[in-house]
Each structure stands twice: as structure tokens, then as C-alpha cells.
Amino acid sequence: MTATATGSGAGTSRAGLGVTALWLGPALALIVGVVLYPAVELVRASTSDYSITGLRKGAAGADNYRRVLEHPDLSTVLLNTVVWVAAVLVLSIVISLGLAQLMSKEFFGRRLLRWAVIVPWAASLVITARLFMLLLDYNYGILNQVLLSAGIVDTPVDFLGDDRFTMPSMIGVGTFVTLPFTAYVLLAGLKGIPDDVYEAARMDGASPWQAYTRITLPLLRPALMVATVLNIIYVFNSFPIVYTLNDRNPGFAHDTTITFMYKLAFKSAEKSVGMSAAAGVFNVLLILVVVLAYLRISNWKEATDA
Amino acid sequence: MNKRFAAAAAAIGGFALTLTACGGGTGAGTAGGGSASSGAAEKVTSIKLVAAEYSKENTAAFWTKFAEAYKAKTGITLEVQVVSWNDIDQQSSTMVQNNNPPDILNLNVYASYAKDDLLWSADDVLSDAVKSDLLPNFVKSGTYEGKMYGMPDLSSARALFYNKDLFAKAGIAAPPKTWDEFVTDAKKISALGDGTVGYAMPLGPEEAQAEYSIWMFNNGGDWKTDGKWSINSPQNVETLKFLKDLSVTQKVTQNNPGKTNRTDGAFALFQSGKAGMVVGFSPLAATLDKDGKVSYGTAAMPTKDGGEPSTYGVTDYLMAFKKPGNQEAVKAFYDLYYSPDQVNTFIKNEGFLPVTQSGLEVFASDTKLTTYLDTLTGAKLTPTDDPGWDRVKLAVQQSIGAAVAPDGDPQAVLDSLQKQAESGS
Structure with a gap:
């Protein structure tokens, strides 16, 4: 300054x-x-000690950090976070690979498809999450009506309240909103691969599958890495979906570290700004370590220089 | 580690940090925010009100008009900020953290603020005429350590709502008076089929303490007895077991009551005509009247053995923060707010119940409110006068739901809440 x-x-x-x-x-x-x-x-x-009203009462040293680490639900929350990030990341990348292929081909209605893919991205996450709450509702949800009338289930499925379905439902919605960005990054990557490489491969008698695994995927690596790194950060920090879809469930059974941090500050019996801030510091460190480790393992420099 | 890698890592780290930093409300501020030396400071020319939004249509409109009346009367500007219930805890906490509280705050708790010595007491800012007009049970709930800090802005009392059509179909003549009758009736309604549930029970985090309280009170239990926490008293354990049985054994409630919130869960079911009974309050009645879909009646809650029913009352508070030079302005605010045209207009607009003797007389003419008004003076409240309750309430919201799940343990949940309450107060 x-x-x-x-x-x-x-x-x-x-x-x-x-x-x-x-x-x-x-x-x-x-x-x-x-x-x-x-x-x-x-x-x-x-590092401060706060009253429940938000009034700072003095220094707390490392107390807040200790209380976060000793929190009985911390291991559940961490496990949820790993499952949430890994599942959404893998699903959205795999699906986006297919979507990007499709969008890169010339066909009637391609423009429509491209629009359809990008629309969810334009909607606010809270609104999307609310819409899915209606779709997945036990009493009036469309999904349950479809499943019931198709005879797939006998009684409605409590997608958001049944512990077995809560996380998968959140992952489904999380993947849905992550697809547009991921698909478009990969589409850009596909567009960057010159046609003559494929032509040369065809001349050498490569099958389509060989061309895909030996040419497309390796040349798509920079785009895949960008999508992965940014998605790790986005999904990890995603608040609206987990919070909205999970708002009926008491306790921390389906929270990730981000909603855990929020509940510590405002919703749980702890109601402590200090503890929440300490959880926030842990969040930053955690995402930093994960991203650095990923970059290290995948050899970021080599890929982006290629 | 090479330079390029480090730069990329730093950029991503910064990005992650920014996203995280946006997530949590943090701020600076130190104790002593309310250190006011009355008299010595200059009089303020403007005060700020942070009010909770009871309804989109009425709340902001009322306070805007109120501010005009206040300005005309006192010459002081009243700055109004209306905040949704979802955000108000967060906003008020951030304001206190930043050492920048409003002059008047409208919230459902106050005792922690009184404990932190941030508030004016009624002795400082409420005229005697106003104080003597307030209903005694609300004065009591607004009093912390002998002084009143939480001034009630409005109140509500719960009653049992029942669907008259479903009752007629199931052949039930009158709403239940005892728990046994309640179970029998609820079973009859559930037996109607087609997704009909006897009783819609919201024990999810939104307002579990309210649903549990009203059942608890009608089994002779309470959160505190003779000044001591009695959360795991035998009656309370019995009550929670009864609620669990309603769902798990008798199967007369909607699916997963421990994970059902009030507004979008239980009320929605009753409004769609799928639930035979629900515990509701006057705003629900207003919505039902507007929809005109469900023919409903209201009755006192059933008690365990048919004794005198008691109702669960709620009041929210207007509290005033001690700030240099604002004492007179705050007093003028309360004087105006509690003048009958103001307070009763506000309450009527929002569909709630009065907090003053004079208000009771005004509202008595409204026959729709008779069920509630009759019980209002005897309504039992949660122990909002104990700062420990502010934390216990949150713990209750986050754990009662688990107790009524098929594998839930009411005794263990209440024991743990009792332990938490005792260690906090």
C-alpha cells in the first residue's frame, strides 16, 4: 500500500x-x-474468546483450535467432506468427458444442447438446491411419484431424510451443478487438439478407442487438470447445496467442513465465532494441502508446458 | 519446487482463501462496546433499529410508517433495517463483534446480551405506564437477574389444529382431551389411507424446542423447575418416549418427524389436507383462511391424563443497546411503540397476539383468536430469562430429532442435554 x-x-x-x-x-x-x-x-x-452474542471477551490462544479438533463430530464431518468432494469430482469429470465429446460433434440441435448444459450454471445455487428439494420431497416430490407409478418402489423414498440417501442425493445435485463448468473446460480442451493428429493416427490404423486413449486423453490433460483443481476448490467450498438439502436434519451427520464451520458460528449449541474461525483456518489449510499434493502428484509444470 | 509451480500454488491458495473468507462472518471488536456514560454524552440525532421480518407484506411497511411518526414526535431519525429470521442471528452477532450494534434489536432471545451488559434495562428506558401495561408472564420472561431487559414486541400461543373433514370421515366427534384419545384419533385418521397422517410432528432443527415444549408442558414437565434445569426429569423422558412411540410404534405421524421442519414440513402437510392434526398458531390460521382449502378447528392441547391443558407461549423481544447519548431516544421509541395504535396495529398486521393488558381488551372482540387469548395469560414460555437457554435451545434443535428416530434413545438425549445445560449455566 x-x-x-x-x-x-x-x-x-x-x-x-x-x-x-x-x-x-x-x-x-x-x-x-x-x-x-x-x-x-x-x-x-x-484466537479470540467470544461470547454467544458475538462480543469479544479477550484472547483465547489456541483454545478454539483445540475445541474444533476435540469436537465429537469432526471425524464424521471430515469423512463426509472426502466422500462429497471425491464423488462429485469423479462423477462430474467422467460425465463431462462424454458431454464434451458430444458437444464438440456437428449435429442438428447442438446449439440447443450447449445451451441446455450451460443453463444450470446461470441459476443461483440456492435456487437450484430449493428446486431439487421439491423434486426429491417425500410427500409431493415428482421423483417419488415417478418411481411409485413406475412400480420401482412401493413406498416413497425419503431422499433427503433417510441417512442412506442424504449424501447420494447431495452428490447428485452437486454433480449436476458442477457439470456445466467442467464440460466447457473440457470442450475447450478438445477444440485445442488439432485434427491432423487424428488423421495421422487413422492412417496408421488406430481404432477409435485407441485414438481416444492414446491421443485425446493425453492431449486433454492440461484441461483435465485445470478442471480438477478448480473443481476440488469449488466443491470443497460449496455451501448452498449441502446446507439447503440438509437443513431438515439435526446434528452434523451429513455436514461437510464448510457447513460445519457455519453451524458452529450460528446454528449449533457451540455458537462460537472463535471456533468457527478456527475451523475456517483449518479449511484453508486443508484445501491448500490437497491442491498442492494434487499438483505435485500430477506434475503440473510438465502438463501445462506441454 | 520450481517457481512456476510455486506461483500457481500461491494463486490457488489465495483463491481458496478468498472463497473461505467469504463464507464465515468474521470481524474485529472488543469488549466494552456498550460502555455508555449516560448524560455526559451528547444526545443522538438518529438511532438504528434492526427488526426481524415477520412477513414480507407488513413488517417493513409498518416500521417505515413508525419511523415517520417517531421523527414527527421526537425530531430524531429512526433508521430501519429489516432482516429475515434466517439471517438475523448472523447479522446481529456480526454487528456486536464489530462493536457496532444497533440501538434497538428485535430478536427471539435477549438474556445473553443482558449478561454481557450490553443493554439498557426497563428501569432506564421504559416509563412506568408502559411497564404496568405489559402482561405479567412476559415481564417475567423478559427479566434477567431482577431487571427487565427484554421488552416483548408481540406474542403467540400454540393450539391444536385439526382437520374437520378428516375428523368427520374418521368418525371422530370432538378433538382429543387426553393422550390416549389423541392416539386413538390419530390412528383412525391414519387408517383413512391415501397418504393421510394422523399427526404432523415437526421435530427437525427449525423449531424442535417449540413442538417438544408444548407436549412437555401438558405432561406437567418443564425445562427448569425451581430455578434448576429439569430437562431429563421422569415426566420429560416419558413425554419424549411418547413422541417417539407416536412415530415408531403407533405410526400415526408423517415419515421421519425428527427430520421434518415446521414451515415447509408439518404446516405444509396440514395445509394440503393430508394431516389430521398439527400444533399451530395464529399465522397458520391466517394462511389457512386465505387458502380456503382446509376446514379446520382449533382446540386446547390434550394432556396426558385429561388435566388442565397449558399452552406454549412465545414472545420476541425488542432490546436496547447502551450507547452514549441514546437513552432518551430509546425511551421515546418504547413510549411510541407501546402506544395502543402502534403496538396493536403491528401485532394485528402480523397475525400475532398482544403483549399488553390494553391489547388483550382490543383483541378480545376477535372471535377467531378466542382459543389463544383465553390461554395467553397462562401460557408457559421457555426459560428465555436464563442466558444458558440460548445455548440449550440450539442444542435441543440439533438433537431432539435424533431421539425420535427408530434407533433413537430419548433418555440418553435428554441426559446429555441436561448435562450440557448444567455445565453452561
Whole structure:
């Protein structure tokens, strides 16, 4: 923030520095304001002792962190998070691979398909989640009526209340809203693969399956990696779907670390801003570690340089 | 680790951080936010009200008109912010954290704020005429450690709603008076088939404490007895077991009552004519009247052995934060709010019940409200005067539902709540 003063001296290098600062200034201010300041406040809150009203009563040291780690539901929440992120990620990538292939082909109605795929992305997540609540409802849900009238089930399925179905239902909706972004990243990747590579492969007698596994997938790797990394972060941080679809269920049985953090602050008996902030710090560290590990394993540099 | 990798990692880390930071409301603020030295400070020219949104149609409109009347009377500007019930806890907590509370806050709890010494008491800001007009049970629930801090803005009392058509079809002549009759009637209604349930029971997190309270009160139980927590008293365990049996053994409730919320669950079922009975309140009656689909009656709750029924009452509060120079302005606010045209208009618009003696007389002419008004002065409330309740209430919302599941253990859940309550207060 201090670097915004322009050099009034004669030296060219100082003038150059001033100009540099001027160009970088807005971006730096944005980073400080949007990233650094909240991060500092988050850490500050996590080491403070708060009353249930939100009044800061003093420093808490590492107490909030300890209380989060000792929380009896923490292991459930972590397991839920792993299942949620992994399932949504894998499902959306696999389905998007097919969708992207389809969208890249020339056929009648392609434009319609492309629109249909992108529409869910344009809708607010809360609204999408609410719509799915209606679709999946036990008493009036359309899905249950279809299943009943088709004779697949005898009694309605409680998709959102039955413990066996809650997480799969959330994963289904999560995948649905993750598809547009993923499919479009992969479509862009497919478009970047030159046709002559396929032509050469055909000349050498490669089967379509061989062409797909030996050419498409390897050349799609940069796009797949971008989609994976961004989706890990999006899905991990996804709040509206898990919160909305799960709002009837007491306790933490189907919460992920993000909704856990929110409930700690406002809904659960803990009602502690400090604990919630500590959980927030853990969330940041967790996603950072996961993403770094993924980049390490998949050798990000090699892939993106290719 | 090479540079490019590090840069990418840093960028992603920053991204993740931003997303996370947006998720949790955090802020700065230190204790002593309410340190006001009355008199010494200059008088304020404007005060702020944060009000809960009871309805989209009426709440904001009422407060806007109220602010005009207030300005005309006192010359002080009243800044009004209406917040939905979903967000108000979060907003008020963030305001206190940031050391920037409103002058008046409308919420369903107050005791924790009084405990943190943030509030003006009635002695400071309520005129005697107003205080003596308030109904005694609400004065009691608004009093923390001998002083009144929570001024009731409106009240509601619950009653048993029953679907007259379903009752007629099942051949039931009158609403049940005892638990045995209740079970018998509910069974008859469930037997009608076609997805009909005898009783719609919302024990999900939205308002489990209300549903459980009214049953508890009608078995002679209470949250606190003689100033001590009595959550796991034998009657209370019996009550919760009874509720579990309604669902698991008798099967007269809707599916998964522990995971059904009030508004979009139990009320929705009753409104669609699929439920024989539900515990409701006057706003539900207003909705039912507007829809005109369900022919319903209201009755007092059944008690375990047919004794005198008691009802569950709720009041929300208007509390005033101690801020330099705002005492007179706050007092003028309350004086105006509790003037009969204001408070009764507000309550009537929102479809709730009065909190004052003078209000009771005004509302007495409305025959639709007779069921509630008769019970209002005797209505039992949850122990909102205990700051510990603010936490216990949340624990109840998050755990009662589990007790009525097929594998739920009412005794264990109540024992754990009792332990939590005792350790917190």
C-alpha cells in the first residue's frame, strides 16, 4: 500500500518504479483488501474468546483450535467432506468427458444442447438446491411419484431424510451443478487438439478407442487438470447445496467442513465465532494441502508446458 | 519446487482463501462496546433499529410508517433495517463483534446480551405506564437477574389444529382431551389411507424446542423447575418416549418427524389436507383462511391424563443497546411503540397476539383468536430469562430429532442435554 507514491526525482529508474507501482497499485490493493485483510481477521477471530452474542471477551490462544479438533463430530464431518468432494469430482469429470465429446460433434440441435448444459450454471445455487428439494420431497416430490407409478418402489423414498440417501442425493445435485463448468473446460480442451493428429493416427490404423486413449486423453490433460483443481476448490467450498438439502436434519451427520464451520458460528449449541474461525483456518489449510499434493502428484509444470 | 509451480500454488491458495473468507462472518471488536456514560454524552440525532421480518407484506411497511411518526414526535431519525429470521442471528452477532450494534434489536432471545451488559434495562428506558401495561408472564420472561431487559414486541400461543373433514370421515366427534384419545384419533385418521397422517410432528432443527415444549408442558414437565434445569426429569423422558412411540410404534405421524421442519414440513402437510392434526398458531390460521382449502378447528392441547391443558407461549423481544447519548431516544421509541395504535396495529398486521393488558381488551372482540387469548395469560414460555437457554435451545434443535428416530434413545438425549445445560449455566 505504501508503494503508490510516484517518484518525483529525475532518475529514470525511479520514474520507472513509480509507473510500475501505479500499474500494480489497484491489483495490490485488491489483494490486500480481499485476500490478506480477511485472512488476518480470520486468524485474529480464531484466537479470540467470544461470547454467544458475538462480543469479544479477550484472547483465547489456541483454545478454539483445540475445541474444533476435540469436537465429537469432526471425524464424521471430515469423512463426509472426502466422500462429497471425491464423488462429485469423479462423477462430474467422467460425465463431462462424454458431454464434451458430444458437444464438440456437428449435429442438428447442438446449439440447443450447449445451451441446455450451460443453463444450470446461470441459476443461483440456492435456487437450484430449493428446486431439487421439491423434486426429491417425500410427500409431493415428482421423483417419488415417478418411481411409485413406475412400480420401482412401493413406498416413497425419503431422499433427503433417510441417512442412506442424504449424501447420494447431495452428490447428485452437486454433480449436476458442477457439470456445466467442467464440460466447457473440457470442450475447450478438445477444440485445442488439432485434427491432423487424428488423421495421422487413422492412417496408421488406430481404432477409435485407441485414438481416444492414446491421443485425446493425453492431449486433454492440461484441461483435465485445470478442471480438477478448480473443481476440488469449488466443491470443497460449496455451501448452498449441502446446507439447503440438509437443513431438515439435526446434528452434523451429513455436514461437510464448510457447513460445519457455519453451524458452529450460528446454528449449533457451540455458537462460537472463535471456533468457527478456527475451523475456517483449518479449511484453508486443508484445501491448500490437497491442491498442492494434487499438483505435485500430477506434475503440473510438465502438463501445462506441454 | 520450481517457481512456476510455486506461483500457481500461491494463486490457488489465495483463491481458496478468498472463497473461505467469504463464507464465515468474521470481524474485529472488543469488549466494552456498550460502555455508555449516560448524560455526559451528547444526545443522538438518529438511532438504528434492526427488526426481524415477520412477513414480507407488513413488517417493513409498518416500521417505515413508525419511523415517520417517531421523527414527527421526537425530531430524531429512526433508521430501519429489516432482516429475515434466517439471517438475523448472523447479522446481529456480526454487528456486536464489530462493536457496532444497533440501538434497538428485535430478536427471539435477549438474556445473553443482558449478561454481557450490553443493554439498557426497563428501569432506564421504559416509563412506568408502559411497564404496568405489559402482561405479567412476559415481564417475567423478559427479566434477567431482577431487571427487565427484554421488552416483548408481540406474542403467540400454540393450539391444536385439526382437520374437520378428516375428523368427520374418521368418525371422530370432538378433538382429543387426553393422550390416549389423541392416539386413538390419530390412528383412525391414519387408517383413512391415501397418504393421510394422523399427526404432523415437526421435530427437525427449525423449531424442535417449540413442538417438544408444548407436549412437555401438558405432561406437567418443564425445562427448569425451581430455578434448576429439569430437562431429563421422569415426566420429560416419558413425554419424549411418547413422541417417539407416536412415530415408531403407533405410526400415526408423517415419515421421519425428527427430520421434518415446521414451515415447509408439518404446516405444509396440514395445509394440503393430508394431516389430521398439527400444533399451530395464529399465522397458520391466517394462511389457512386465505387458502380456503382446509376446514379446520382449533382446540386446547390434550394432556396426558385429561388435566388442565397449558399452552406454549412465545414472545420476541425488542432490546436496547447502551450507547452514549441514546437513552432518551430509546425511551421515546418504547413510549411510541407501546402506544395502543402502534403496538396493536403491528401485532394485528402480523397475525400475532398482544403483549399488553390494553391489547388483550382490543383483541378480545376477535372471535377467531378466542382459543389463544383465553390461554395467553397462562401460557408457559421457555426459560428465555436464563442466558444458558440460548445455548440449550440450539442444542435441543440439533438433537431432539435424533431421539425420535427408530434407533433413537430419548433418555440418553435428554441426559446429555441436561448435562450440557448444567455445565453452561
